[in-house]
Amino acid sequence: MASTANALSPSLSAANSSISKPKTLHDFYLRFKNPNAISLRSKRVGLPVLRLSGITSPRVSASSAQLMHQSVGEASSRAPTIVEVDLGNRSYPIYIGSGLLDQPELLQRHVHGKRVLVVTNNTVGPLYLDKVVDALTRGNPNVSVESVILPDGEKYKNMETLMKVFDKAIELRLDRRCTFVALGGGVIGDMCGFAAAAFLRGVNFIQIPTTVMAQVDSSVGGKTGINHTLGKNLIGAFYQPQCVLIDTDTLNTLPDRELASGLAEVIKYGLIRDAKFFEWQEKNMPKLMARDPSAMAYAIKRSCENKAEVVSLDEKEGGLRATLNLGHTFGHAIETGFGYGQWLHGEAVAAGTVMAVDMSYRLGWIDDSIVKRIHNILQQAKLPTTPPETMTVEMFKSVMAVDKKVADGLLRLILLKGPLGNCVFSGDYDGKALDDTLHAFCKS
Template identity: 60%
Template sequence: MQTLNVELGDRRYPIHIGRGLLAQAALILPHLKRKQVAIVTNTTVAPLYLEKLAQPLRDAGVAVISIVLPDGEAYKNSATLNLIYDALLENRCERSTTLIALGGGVVGDLTGYAAATYLRGVPFVQVPTTLLSQVDSSVGGKTGINHPLGKNMIGAFYQPQLVLADIDTLHTLPERELAAGLAEVIKYGLIRDLPFFEWLEAHIDKLTALDTDAMRYAIYRSCENKAEVVAADERESGERALLNLGHTFGHAIENGMGYGVWLHGEAVAAGTMMAADLSRRMGWLSDAEVARMDAIFRAARLPLEPPGLGADRYLDLMGLDKKVLDGKIRLVLQQGIGRSVVSSDYDVAALRATLESPLHG
């Protein structure tokens, strides 16, 4: 087991990474205010891991409530959130009850947001079971739900007490989901860590084969990168925006196609290549660098061809994004591999060209 501490002043919290962590109640017990937890999970994860997590807690004298939600991004909404509130109230959960999110990013975002807002805030623990949530959504305190008019429009910044990233859970992950998680891993190399990108180029096949040592290192280094960014900029006023590489384009793809058609990580990968294409058109990125990016995403088995929605539809979808500043869309672009920048200083004609025909300009 490796442990990384996210430094957020009085809200410092540890991320443990390793095998079999799910069943180690001793890791969770010191963080409980009282011996009552509500485990929030979904119908896919529950049969695989709910009892593995719950039974050792019960054996340690913890009262365990479980809340099983429907599975999927389409359920990351206020109706599902209300299912959590209802269960917590019906079970008379109090301010000292700890919520535990067991599942992927959707479960984590919903549970974290419920924890942030139930009784104006209760403690919570993240037990992410997908690669994407282990390297991304469980670090940094972003929680929230979607709205019919936009993704993640309602939410809160709220930090967990503890994150348990159990590598064993990745063995039950569908291949598409593993690839989507690798897209976020690769992102950390692209935005700020060239040596990690080079390590990934050398080890991408081990990661797709779920080699334990390679995977633990990739998760640790990803979390380390994200933790550094988040600790420096908790409220996303500056550097944290770099983490959104590929996300403005990616959200437009997800939203334009209907949530759930593309996985988030798939959309981010395709969106990152759109950002690369725009960067190349502006002379910030060489053809060779674009080719390296293309190659590693393909080796990770990610789809890179964005849907042809047309530039006008893309611009409309991107206009609703949170990363808008005074009406002007800011984008995360590449100035070489390992160096992303946030910029609104780009050529609009080049942007339209990218949106009309990415990778073909």
């Protein structure tokens, strides 16, 4: 799998690329000009191996952005930090800052038409729905806003609940000029986005994430969908929002468990592609757990920058974007096998990350110092490092067999390889290492 392909060796930049045709459809070799970027190699037998190391894209920029060496304690202004997601005519801004829901012009510039449907749940709605309605309508009397309030929880991320959004939209006779607004965490964002993608074959929508998990990950990149009883997020679409508005003040009402869950995704970015960010997290995890506003704002901004860079290069998960799923194959198996909502998504991903790291170590791809650092930071974040005791080897295997990253019957995994901040997406691994990892973490 890691053999040198003999087809071609072009170079390209993230902004301006030209690739000559390979000699065959099966042989290709793609390398970025940046020596610390991507190499994507394949041979005629098997599946591609994607290696990722510290990719940076000149297409992604953040205004008002703090540099890594600056003090995180510096006061932030009311002007939002803006991270741009560059996707051509589907590009959009991510606004990050305190009090952004009190700046109606940010939302109103992205509303298409005169009718808005806010999709929220019975936890977030009582807290922020009125504020969002005011932000959408203040000084803008021509816009009318309706809402649909869904039950809260991962177990409701299904077709039955999704139909409530369609029912409301059809009842209101909304047309293709309407705008859907997702107000809530990742479940609401995924369902609202999928509803927007499907209603009348596509209407505009806006993300207003209110959890750390949604702010640093799920609201950015256009992945939308619902769960199936046999697997998580198996039904959905890639559908980009008009904007993402992250008002960090909404985290003031977030339960501690939800806060920790979101930090699992923050940690992930450091592990797969941003070693300096991981080192910053090791020093600042106590501040994040204490909800220090400046530290949290920086963690959200840097996470969004990492996500935006990857999405800009690989919108529909052709290879590179899959690396954002470190720990998710194991984690999704936990969520499905243990029961949706029993563990939060980030809790399952944390345990799944430890399992992926264990497998990487068994393969000889990382040293034990990385294993120890990952255990330590997850424990600091009060996240689980083992799956539930009820999970069995067979449960893991049966759910992982229908994972979205299975291709031609072979399960591809995101594993760490080399120094911190490097990973591979590959089906080219010794299956015994996977079996040994599963048996090490399961009683049966």
